[in-house]
Each structure stands twice: as structure tokens, then as C-alpha cells.
Amino acid sequence: MRHLMSPLDFSTEELDRLFTLAEDIEQNPARYAHACEGKKLATCFYEPSTRTRLSFESAMLNLGGSVLGFSDANSSSAAKGESVSDTIRVISCFADICAMRHPKEGAPMVAASRSSIPVINAGDGGHQHPTQTLTDLLTIRAIKKRLDNFTIGLCGDLKFGRTVHSLINALVRYENIHFVFISPEELTIPDYIIEMLREKNVSFQEVRKLEEVMPDLDILYMTRVQKERFFNEEDYVRLKDYYILDKEKMELAKSDMIVLHPLPRVNEISVEVDDDPRAVYFRQVQYGVYVRMALLLTLLGIEG
Amino acid sequence: MLNVGKIEEGFVLDHIKAGKSMSIYKHLGLDKLDCTVAIIKNARSGKMGKKDILKVECDINTLNLDILGFLDHNITVNVVKNCEIVQKLPLSLPKEIRNVLKCKNPRCITSIEQELPHIFVLTDEAKEIYRCKYCEEKYGSKDSFKI
Numbered sequence: 001m002r003h004l005m006s007p008l009d010f011s012t013e014e015l016d017r018l019f020t021l022a023e024d025i026e027q028n029p030a031r032y033a034h035a036c037e038g039k040k041l042a043t044c045f046y047e048p049s050t051r052t053r054l055s056f057e058s059a060m061l062n063l064g065g066s067v068l069g070f071s072d073a074n075s076s077s078a079a080k081g082e083s084v085s086d087t088i089r090v091i092s093c094f095a096d097i098c099a100m101r102h103p104k105e106g107a108p109m110v111a112a113s114r115s116s117i118p119v120i121n122a123g124d125g126g127h128q129h130p131t132q133t134l135t136d137l138l139t140i141r142a143i144k145k146r147l148d149n150f151t152i153g154l155c156g157d158l159k160f161g162r163t164v165h166s167l168i169n170a171l172v173r174y175e176n177i178h179f180v181f182i183s184p185e186e187l188t189i190p191d192y193i194i195e196m197l198r199e200k201n202v203s204f205q206e207v208r209k210l211e212e213v214m215p216d217l218d219i220l221y222m223t224r225v226q227k228e229r230f231f232n233e234e235d236y237v238r239l240k241d242y243y244i245l246d247k248e249k250m251e252l253a254k255s256d257m258i259v260l261h262p263l264p265r266v267n268e269i270s271v272e273v274d275d276d277p278r279a280v281y282f283r284q285v286q287y288g289v290y291v292r293m294a295l296l297l298t299l300l301g302i303e304g
Numbered sequence: 305m306l307n308v309g310k311i312e313e314g315f316v317l318d319h320i321k322a323g324k325s326m327s328i329y330k331h332l333g334l335d336k337l338d339c340t341v342a343i344i345k346n347a348r349s350g351k352m353g354k355k356d357i358l359k360v361e362c363d364i365n366t367l368n369l370d371i372l373g374f375l376d377h378n379i380t381v382n383v384v385k386n387c388e389i390v391q392k393l394p395l396s397l398p399k400e401i402r403n404v405l406k407c408k409n410p411r412c413i414t415s416i417e418q419e420l421p422h423i424f425v426l427t428d429e430a431k432e433i434y435r436c437k438y439c440e441e442k443y444g445s446k447d448s449f450k451i
Binding site: 103 | 409411412416428435438439
């Protein structure tokens with residue numbers, strides 16, 4: 001039985017197969033409409049995340065399966081003090097596969113170690129968010145037709161932004177990727193990622209200003225400064241508007257550059273950018289459903 | 305001058321930093337073993353000034369000494385058989401350590417679920433870096449977050 005804790009759980013060959021399946025689902029949705037009939041997905045969300053939860057639920061419903069679960073810790077037994085290990089043992093009796101989001105880092109890994117059904121990490125604190133990464137990779141592959149040889153800018157909260165950490169971990173396995181980290185001093189990329197890039201000899205640069213690197217980018221990955229990651233409200237208020245992508249900045253970019261964002265957006269991308277064909281963050285959401293469908297099929301062993 | 309007799313079979317852990325023998329005693333789980341242990345604290349040492357020594361009378365296959373490499377790699381491990389030192393064991397960093405360090409990341413699942421073992425995995429041997437198995441928080445072997 002396989003779980004998904006980190007994007008690195010799958011080899012690049014396995015990811016290729018997953019993305020090919022996702023693309024086939026996109027082309028032939030009817031073929032998969034009953035693939036998960038009789039199967040149940042449990043969405044165990046210990047912190048609110050409507051988007052990711054609905055994406056998982058939509059994916060399972062598209063496959064003809066059913067969904068059950070909870071959407072915040074207060075409506076689960078965690079409020080009564082139940083451990084993650086106990087919860088997953090119980091959930092294993094109710095469902096065939098589980099997607100878990102938890103504010104504490106490593107919680108889905110604890111669940112996976114005690115589970116008798118596949119567990120998907122749907123985000124654990126500031127640590128990993130592998131299905132967002134799969135979504136990002138599929139979006140890049142579908143639009144750019146490749147997962148190598150490009151310069152990607154990652155902008156915003158690079159310290160707590162788990163989507164960014166997961167994406168970097170996944171992309172370092174492909175050839176000739178140059179990373180540009182754009183963040184305020186207080187939200188720079190963690191040292192363990194910098195260390196890992198140095199060890200793997202991956203090229204990167206750190207800058208404070210988005211404008212100065214816009215012309216170099218093939219992909220710009222914007223992130224939101226997340227209020228829930230701050231212990232101190234004052235720091236959040238000071239940093240939340242540090243970067244705003246607007247039309248003016250987009251004019252500096254290449255004509256085939258694409259803008260991704262894990263969503264939800266607050267104000268880091270001005271709405272005037274939405275009509276720019278290079279803004280692909282809403283298409284990215286759709287790819288998220290396809291890749292989760294492919295993932296459910298793969299982990300349930302009903303692929304093909 | 306205090307004299308402690310020879311042991312028949314077991315280990316003599318020499319050159320323990322003065323005052324640290326009880327910590328080593330605990331981390332080796334000697335409190336749970338039914339064997340004779342001599343704890344010598346603040347013994348005179350030409351090299352160190354003062355040092356601690358642990359003498360453990362036991363079957364040499366019963367004790368896992370991996371953790372010593374993490375706690376203090378300057379400790380000398382003498383293996384004793386028939387009252388003679390037959391081998392000096394080199395210390396290396398263990399691949400995984402359990403319940404020795406406590407993860408200090410307030411966002412780690414171990415911060416709220418007390419029954420979970422605190423497991424750290426050696427990720428960089430050259431730099432002596434361990435990472436929490438759950439949240440990947442980094443710890444050097446010199447960090448003092450020992451349980």
C-alpha cells in the first residue's frame with residue numbers, strides 16, 4: 001500500500017505516468033466517470049481549506065466515488081483530545097482512502113504509519129503540500145510542454161509557504177532549472193532548502209525586488225502571505241502587501257511567461273492581471289482536479 | 305583514591321565529560337538492565353583534568369552503543385572480555401536516534417501528541433546534521449535539545 005507524503009515519494013518516471021493519466025482524464029472524462037464506483041474518500045481536514053478539500057471531493061465524485069469527512073478540527077474527535085493515530089484507525093474502517101490536512105507538521109506521516117488505507121498528505125503546517133505540487137507540475141507540463149530547462153521565480157512568503165517548499169523539492173529532479181527567490185528579508189527561503197540546492201548544485205538567486213527579475217522568468221509562482229502562519233499580527237500586517245503583481249510588472253515579462261498561484265489570492269495579484277493570457281492560475285485549479293483524480297486511481301490501484 | 309575492581313565482561317566507557325555519566329547511563333538504558341554498573345564521577349584525568357567513567361558488566365552483545373556517537377564522540381569505548389580490554393570501538397553517528405532529542409519546532413506534531421517517539425534521522429554525516437522525521441526541523445549534534 002502506498003501513501004503520498006511528499007512529492008518525492010514518486011519517482012520522475014512515476015510522475016510521468018501520473019501526468020499522462022491526468023491528461024488522458026482531461027481528454028476523456030467519460031472513460032473514468034465510474035472508475036471509483038463503490039469507493040469512499042475521507043477528507044480529514046483539521047484546519048480550514050475549502051479549496052483543497054473541494055478539489056479532492058470533486059475528483060472523487062468525477063470518478064463515481066463517494067466522499068465523507070470533516071472540515072475543521074472542532075467538528076472531529078480531535079476536539080475531544082483524540083490522537084491522529086487513533087483517528088486514522090477509525091477512519092480506515094469507514095473509507096478506502098484518506099486525504100488529510102493538519103496544522104501540525106508530520107501529522108499525515110503519523111497517520112500513514114498507523115493506517116490500513118492509503119493516506120494523502122493534503123498539507124501539513126508549513127511543511128509539505130504534495131498534491132499542490134503535483135497540480136503545479138501538471139500545469140507547467142501541460143502549458144510549457146516540458147518540466148526542464150526553465151527559470152522559475154517564486155515570490156512572496158518563501159519561509160512558511162509549503163507549496164513553494166514542495167515545488168522546489170520536486171523541480172530539483174529535473175534538468176537545468178534556475179530558481180529565483182523573491183521575498184522580503186523576514187520571509188526568505190529556509191536554510192535547509194538552500195543547503196539542499198547547494199548540495200545538488202542547482203543554480204538559484206535571492207532577490208528582494210520582483211521588477212528586476214521579471215524579464216528573466218519563464219514561470220512566476222506567486223504566493224500569499226498567510227496570516228495563519230504568524231504568531232504575531234503586527235508582522236503579518238507589515239509583510240502582507242510587500243509584493244503586488246500588476247499590469248505594469250507584467251509588461252516587463254516575456255510574452256510566453258506564465259503566472260501560477262496556489263490560490264486563494266488576497267491582493268498579491270491585481271485583478272487586472274486576470275485577463276492576461278499568461279495568468280494561468282484558474283486553469284491550474286482545473287489541473288488540480290485532474291491530477292487528484294489520477295492520484296486517487298493510482299493509490300487505489302485501479303489505474304487503467 | 306577510590307578503587308573500582310575489574311569487570312569480567314562488558315564495557316568501560318572512558319573519557320566521558322565530567323558530570324555527564326548519569327546522562328549517558330540514562331540514554332544507554334542502563335537503568336533498565338539487570339547488570340552491575342559502576343559510575344565514577346570526577347575521576348582525575350591527565351588529558352581532561354576531570355572525567356567520568358562508566359563500567360558496565362554485561363554480555364557485550366546486549367548493549368547498543370550507537371547513541372554514544374551522537375552524545376559524545378570523544379568517549380573511549382573499551383570492550384572487556386576475561387578481565388582484559390580486547391577491543392576499542394570506534395564511535396560513529398547513528399543513522400537514527402530515538403527519544404534523545406526533543407523537537408523544538410512548535411508546529412511539529414510531536415508538540416501536541418505526547419506519546420509519539422521523537423525520531424531524528426541523520427541527513428548529513430559530514431556536518432553532523434539530523435532532521436526530525438516528522439517535520440524535518442534541523443538539529444546539529446551540538447544542539448542541546450536533549451530529552
